[in-house]
Amino acid sequence: MPASSEATVTLPAGVALHARPAATFVKTALRFRSSVTVGSNGKVANAKSILDVLALGAHGGTVLRLSADGDDAAEALEALKGCVSGLIE
Amino acid sequence: MVGIVLVSHSSELARGLADLASQVAGTEVRIEAAGGGPGGSLGTNGDTVREAILRADRGQGVVVLADLGSAVLTVRHVLEGQTNGHVRLVDAPFVEGAVAAAVMSSAGLALDDVVRAAEEARGASKF
Numbered sequence: 001m002p003a004s005s006e007a008t009v010t011l012p013a014g015v016a017l018h019a020r021p022a023a024t025f026v027k028t029a030l031r032f033r034s035s036v037t038v039g040s041n042g043k044v045a046n047a048k049s050i051l052d053v054l055a056l057g058a059h060g061g062t063v064l065r066l067s068a069d070g071d072d073a074a075e076a077l078e079a080l081k082g083c084v085s086g087l088i089e
Numbered sequence: 090m091v092g093i094v095l096v097s098h099s100s101e102l103a104r105g106l107a108d109l110a111s112q113v114a115g116t117e118v119r120i121e122a123a124g125g126g127p128g129g130s131l132g133t134n135g136d137t138v139r140e141a142i143l144r145a146d147r148g149q150g151v152v153v154l155a156d157l158g159s160a161v162l163t164v165r166h167v168l169e170g171q172t173n174g175h176v177r178l179v180d181a182p183f184v185e186g187a188v189a190a191a192v193m194s195s196a197g198l199a200l201d202d203v204v205r206a207a208e209e210a211r212g213a214s215k216f
Binding site: 019020022023026027030031049050051052054055057 | 112113114115185188189192193195196198206209210213214215216
C-alpha cells in the first residue's frame with residue numbers, strides 16, 4: 001500500500017554531505033522503490049541523485065528532512081536515518 | 090557493474106576525472122581514462138579508446154563520455170558497426186555525467202539506468 005513518511009536526522013559533526021558520504025547516502029536510497037527527498041537549508045533534493053544531493057551543500061551538524069513516498073517508505077527512512085547517523089568523512 | 094570510459098583531449102583531464110569519480114562512487118566501479126593523442130599530445134586516439142572500453146567491460150555494459158567535439162567523432166568511429174547497444178556513448182556533461190554514472194553503477198543499476206543518470210546530469214544545478 002503506498003504510504004508517505006517523514007523524518008529528520010542530523011548530520012554528524014564534521015561530516016558534510018559531499019563526495020563519498022553523499023554517495024553512501026544515495027546508494028542507500030537507491031535500495032528502495034519509494035521516491036525519497038532530502039531537504040536542508042531551504043532546498044530539497046532527490047535522494048537518489050548524487051548531483052542533487054551534492055548541490056544541497058549540507059555541512060556537518062545540519063538537520064536533514066527526509067520524506068519518502070511509496071510502499072517501502074517507512075523502511076527507506078529507517079535505513080537513511082541509520083545511514084546518516086553512521087556517516088564518516 | 091556497468092563500466093565507464095572517459096574520453097578527453099587531455100590525458101590529465103581524463104585521469105583526474107576518473108580519480109574524482111572513483112573517490113565519490115568507490116573503487117569497485119571500473120572507470121577507465123582514455124585521454125590524449127599519440128605521443129601524449131592533446132587529442133584523442135581510437136586505439137586508446139578501444140583499449141579502455143575493453144578494460145571497462147565486465148559484461149554489464151559500458152558507458153562512454155566524451156569531453157568535446159572530435160572526441161565524440163573518435164568514439165563514434167570506434168563504435169562503428171557495434172549495434173547491440175552494449176557500449177553506449179552518452180550526450181552528457183563530462184564531470185557531472187561521469188560522477189552520476191559512477192554512483193549509479195556502484196549501486197548496481199543496469200546500463201539503461203546508468204545512461205539515463207548521465208544524461209539527466211545536463212539539467213542538474215551545481216548549487
